[in-house]
Each structure stands twice: as C-alpha cells, then as structure tokens.
Amino acid sequence: MIERGALRRAFEERYGRPARLFRAPGRVNLIGEHTDYNGGFVLPMAIDRETVVAAAPRADRTVRVRSLNRGEELAFDLDRPGEPRRGLWLDYVEGVARALESRGVRLGGADLLLLSDVPAGAGLSSSAALEVSAGLALASVSGRRVDPVELALAGQQAEHAYVGTLSGVMDQFVAALGREGHALLIDCRALAAEAIPLDTTNFVVAIADTHVRHELSASEYNRRRAECEEGVRLLSEHLPGVRELRDVSVEEFERFAACLPGTVRRRCRHVVGENARTLAAAAALRRGDLEEVGRLMRRSHESLRDDYEVSCAELDLLAETAWGVRGVLGSRMTGGGFGGSTVSLVPRDRLTEFERALTEEYQQRKGFTPTVYVSEAGGGAEEVISDE
Ligand code: GLA
Numbered sequence: 108m109i110e111r112g113a114l115r116r117a118f119e120e121r122y123g124r125p126a127r128l129f130r131a132p133g134r135v136n137l138i139g140e141h142t143d144y145n146g147g148f149v150l151p152m153a154i155d156r157e158t159v160v161a162a163a164p165r166a167d168r169t170v171r172v173r174s175l176n177r178g179e180e181l182a183f184d185l186d187r188p189g190e191p192r193r194g195l196w197l198d199y200v201e202g203v204a205r206a207l208e209s210r211g212v213r214l215g216g217a218d219l220l221l222l223s224d225v226p227a228g229a230g231l232s233s234s235a236a237l238e239v240s241a242g243l244a245l246a247s248v249s250g251r252r253v254d255p256v257e258l259a260l261a262g263q264q265a266e267h268a269y270v271g272t273l274s275g276v277m278d279q280f281v282a283a284l285g286r287e288g289h290a291l292l293i294d295c296r297a298l299a300a301e302a303i304p305l306d307t308t309n310f311v312v313a314i315a316d317t318h319v320r321h322e323l324s325a326s327e328y329n330r331r332r333a334e335c336e337e338g339v340r341l342l343s344e345h346l347p348g349v350r351e352l353r354d355v356s357v358e359e360f361e362r363f364a365a366c367l368p369g370t371v372r373r374r375c376r377h378v379v380g381e382n383a384r385t386l387a388a389a390a391a392l393r394r395g396d397l398e399e400v401g402r403l404m405r406r407s408h409e410s411l412r413d414d415y416e417v418s419c420a421e422l423d424l425l426a427e428t429a430w431g432v433r434g435v436l437g438s439r440m441t442g443g444g445f446g447g448s449t450v451s452l453v454p455r456d457r458l459t460e461f462e463r464a465l466t467e468e469y470q471q472r473k474g475f476t477p478t479v480y481v482s483e484a485g486g487g488a489e490e491v492i493s494d495e
Pocket of ligand 1: 139141274278
C-alpha cells in the first residue's frame with residue numbers, strides 16, 4: 108500500500124499548498140478473458156496494489172503531472188489538445204482528461220503528484236489504475252462529481268483515443284467499482300456488475316508475474332478484436348439477432364461453426380466458451396464451490412492457449428507448473444496475454460510450496476524468477492480521507 112501521509116507531505120513541500128488524495132487499484136481477472144469487447148462477461152477483482160494521486164486545483168487550465176515512479180514532470184493545456192499516441196505515460200492522464208471533457212465534465216487546471224505500486228507490464232492494469240485515479244482526481248478538484256461507470260468509460264476512451272489499444276471496459280470498470288472481499292461479475296454490455304463474496308480463509312488468489320512482455324501485444328489485441336467482428340458478421344447471416352459474440356450460445360456456435368474459416372472459428376469458439384465458463388464460475392463462486400472455479404480456470408487457459416492464441420511459453424510454463432502443485436485448484440493466464448501474469452487459486456497452507464515449485468521450474472527453464480504476490484480483493488476508486 109502506498110504511504111498516504113508521505114505523499115501528502117511531498118505534495119505540500121513541492122507545491123506549497125495542501126492536496127486531496129485519490130486512489131484506484133490494479134486488478135486481476137479470475138476468468139472471462141477477451142470477452143469484454145464482445146459484450147460478454149468477466150469476473151475480475153481489484154487487488155491491493157494501487158495508484159494514488161495527490162491533487163490540488165490551479166487557477167488556469169494547465170494540468171501539471173509529476174510521477175514519483177518515473178521522476179518526471181509533464182504538463183498539458185486543457186484548451187490545446189496535445190498529439191495522441193506519443194507513447195508517453197502522460198497519454199493516460201491527458202487521455203482521461205479529454206475523455207471526461209468530451210463527456211460534459213468540465214475540468215479546471217490542477218497539479219497532480221502520482222505514486223503507484225501496481226507493477227507496469229505485469230498484466231495487472233497499471234494503466235487503468237492511472238486513468239481512473241487521475242480522472243477521479245481531476246474531476247473532484249474541479250468540483251465535479253462523476254458517476255463511476257462514466258469514469259470507467261472515460262478511462263476506456265482514453266485507451267482507444269490516446270493510447271491506441273481498442274480495449275474493452277473490464278479493467279477500468281473494476282478499478283472504478285471494485286468491492287473489498289468480492290469479485291465482480293461484470294456484464295460488459297449492460298455495464299452492470301454483481302459483487303460476489305470471495306472467501307479466502309482457506310484458498311488465496313496468487314498472482315505470478317512472468318516478467319515478460321512480448322512486443323506484439325497491442326497489434327495482436329486489435330487483430331483478435333477484428334477476427335471476432337468477422338465472426339459476428341458471418342454468424343449473423345445464420346443467426347439474425349446476433350450483434351456481438353455475447354449473443355451466441357455454445358449450441359448455436361456448434362451448429363454453425365463449420366461456416367467459419369479456421370482461425371475465425373477458433374477465436375469465436377474461445378469467446379463463446381469463455382462466456383459460458385465465466386457464468387458457470389460465477390455460479391460456482393456464489394455457492395462456494397472453489398474447486399469448480401479452479402477447474403474452469405484451467406479450461407480457460409487451455410482455450411486461450413490453443414484457440415485464441417494469446418498465451419506464450421512463459422505463461423504456459425507457470426500455469427502448467429501450478430496445475431501440478433498438490434492442492435492448487437486452478438491456474439491460468441490473466442489479462443490480455445503475450446506475457447504478464449498468471450492467477451491461481453492456492454491453498455493458504457501450501458503457498459510456500461507453490462512459490463517454490465514455480466520459482467524452481469521457471470529459473471531452470473527460463474533463467475530468471477517470477478514474482479509471486481498474494482492479494483485480497485480490494486475496493487475501487489475513492490478519495491482517501493484518512494492516511495491510516
Ligand atoms: C486487456 C484489456 C481488457 C480485456 C483483457 C482481456 O486487459 O484492457 O479490456 O480485453 O485485455 O480479457
């Protein structure tokens with residue numbers, strides 16, 4: 108957790124006036140991968156790693172942002188839009204500011220000081236944590252209230268317009284609306300969520316970071332999205348009500364799968380199956396059947412590896428090693444893929460064994476060690492009132 112008092116003091120020292128603090132968490136997705144931009148279901152939880160923004164208003168329309176992680180300060184003028192897609196971390200902040208203004212949330216200038224302990228590139232949505240915390244900070248110090256769903260949509264809009272990834276809404280949604288002790292079953296079409304209690308008395312959610320990020324992830328992501336759209340176009344010739352893959356049941360898919368070319372068929376099989384697995388996992392979680400959740404997580408990984416082809420050797424190695432550890436209920440890649448992390452359900456009393464197995468195997472085969480984190484399900488974006 109970020110030290111709030113220290114961040115407040117650092118702001119006062121640098122800018123000579125007090126700040127308000129806002130936070131948004133990273134996330135891990137238990138199941139429901141590459142379903143969000145198909146109008147489907149996802150089951151993520153917010154983690155206990157976060158981005159915290161200290162903020163105070165300015166009299167002009169300048170937003171000055173200092174990142175303590177980068178040791179760098181950048182600025183933009185709300186009245187003079189900068190170039191999108193510069194590949195800067197500022198793109199996320201400027202992107203969300205512009206998205207909020209385009210949604211009718213008039214902002215004032217501000218000084219922002221950021222600090223994050225969400226590891227970048229680990230598939231834990233450090234970018235959504237940044238977009239949502241900065242968006243909330245900017246709106247709040249401008250005296251505006253933003254509905255959390257609007258805030259999530261503004262974050263997603265920043266990704267599309269400023270960053271250049273055509274991402275779904277999962278990451279920003281859970282960063283904005285995560286609930287302590289709960290996973291969120293999000294219906295990405297309805298933009299509505301059900302919070303499902305996650306009992307971690309005996310089993311914990313363990314995240315293992317491969318420390319690899321393969322270059323192609325953004326272009327491959329956009330390509331998968333286009334392949335799904337092609338699938339919808341072809342399937343809707345037979346199933347007229349179909350607007351998104353969310354509308355296709357497993358049975359309907361099987362009936363018409365032969366009409367799809369090979370690659371598109373495999374992509375669609377993943378998405379249609381993953382939606383069904385996510386709903387089944389949510390039902391299993393509601394009745395406390397973690398074994399079933401774990402079994403579905405493994406099937407999700409296999410489908411992402413074989414049909415959607417977004418896994419990689421490092422993710423496969425960590426997931427497969429976890430499957431072999433006694434007592435582990437399930438393990439899979441989490442997030443967009445091509446590197447990043449796996450998520451596993453591990454018996455609390457076997458965590459050491461789990462970490463040792465993953466570390467030894469990974470060290471031996473890849474020459475370096477993964478980082479294993481355990482996280483409870485945390486809360487979503489909010490103003491930080493107390494520094495405790
Ligand atoms: C990334 C995107 C999300 C989602 C996942 C895959 O994290 O930002 O919107 O599509 O990949 O499930």
